[in-house]
Amino acid sequence: MNERDSKRALVTGGTGYVGAMLVRRLVADGWDVHLIVRPDSDAGVLGPAQDKVVFHPHDGSTEGMIGIVRAAAPDVVFHLASLFLAQHTVANLEQLVRSNILFSTQLVEAMASNGVRHLVNTGTSWQHYENDDYNPVNLYAATKQAFESLLAYYIEAHGLVVTTLVLFDTYGPDDWRSKLIALLWKTSAATEPLAMSPGEQMIDLVHIDDVIEAFLLAAAQLRMREHGHERYGISSGQPLRLRDLVLAFERATGTRVPITWGGRPYRPREVMTTWTRFAPVPGWQPRIPFETGILQTRPATAPGA
Structure with missing residues (x-):
């Protein structure tokens, strides 16, 4: 693989289930993979792929995030990290906001600071209660929508090019x-x-292999675009x-x-x-x-x- 064809990814949420399966596939496909992780993250879920990726512990600061993105210098950022809570309590409200809004905003601020433009973001169908364009099932879904609203600034002011993949339930x-x-x-x-x-x-329910194919296809299409935010649903269709x-x-x-x-x-x-009012990733279908x-x-x- 020559320098022109090389592919370097920075992944958040790489020790969650969907993220770990994505990292395994990226490594298998020859990507140079970098992960943003918490100091206590369990890399064992990556299997043999853990020996082929670069880990970047995040100290929680914006400056630290800027340094990570500078060091990783990715072609594409895959953002899957989030805190999921079906029902929040007063005790975990701050953690929900830190994880899903502050961390995510630090990430795109760091991308803008380092001239990294391509982002595959992850949304949830729970942003669309009763099939509405926006009606959050819970506060978790509301934080995911809040970050998408923040993304509009980085797209318009800093030229980020974004694809958001909205996930339903996954299994595998x-x-x-x-x-x-x-x-x-x-x-x-x-x-x-x-x-x-x-x-x-x-x-x-969508099989994890189909979900990962959607991420890879979205990334390939993203790198051919020059501007804007596109949003796709990843559904089984059944x-x-x-x-x-x-x-x-x-x-x-x-x-x-x-x-x-x-x-x-x-x-x-x-x-x-x-939720049914979505467009699929062009060229993708569950198999x-x-x-x-x-x-x-x-x-x-x-x-x-």
Whole structure:
């Protein structure tokens, strides 16, 4: 790979699930990868890729961030770091704002200071409650929208070129998160039924490999643009009612998941309908059906493993 063709990425959130899978793929594809990390981040989630990336611990300061971006000198910044809280409390409000607004703004300030222009940002479909153009499900979603508003200044005043990928739910192999799929596997091995909501809410699950393809394609297209902010939804195109998703899980895995539907109420501002008013990344479409992808998530202790 010659200097003209070299690709250097700076990644935030690289020790989260989606970020770690992106880092693994970037390394496999020959990118020079740099990560912004907290001093206590667990690099083990990167697997063998951890030995092929450059880590930049961030001390929390704007000056420190400027130094990191200067040292990394990336062609593209992938911003995936965020603090997710389904429901915040007074005690964690400041942390939510620091993580999702202050840190993110420090990042783009550092990009502007160093003449780095290309950013792939990450949004959430929870910014679009009841399929609205903007209606945050919770404060987490509101902070994601707040950062997008701040981005407008850096785009107009400093020439940043931005693509925001709006994610729905993600799943895939090696997923350590305590999310729906892990819960279904755990419950399939249990005898006591799991108390769940009535199950009428829609779930849009996208396989991690498809999500990573969207990031890579967005980055390639971003580097060919000169200005502006484009925003795309990364959807499976086939959202399912929670009840139907559990049935699809049972059919694909040959297991039974004992559930008491209606055993607990819906959460406040439960997302009953998925966001549909989005454009996909040009040239991208999901390729891994749930029935195939779900088999890759079977834990070693699950029935039939």
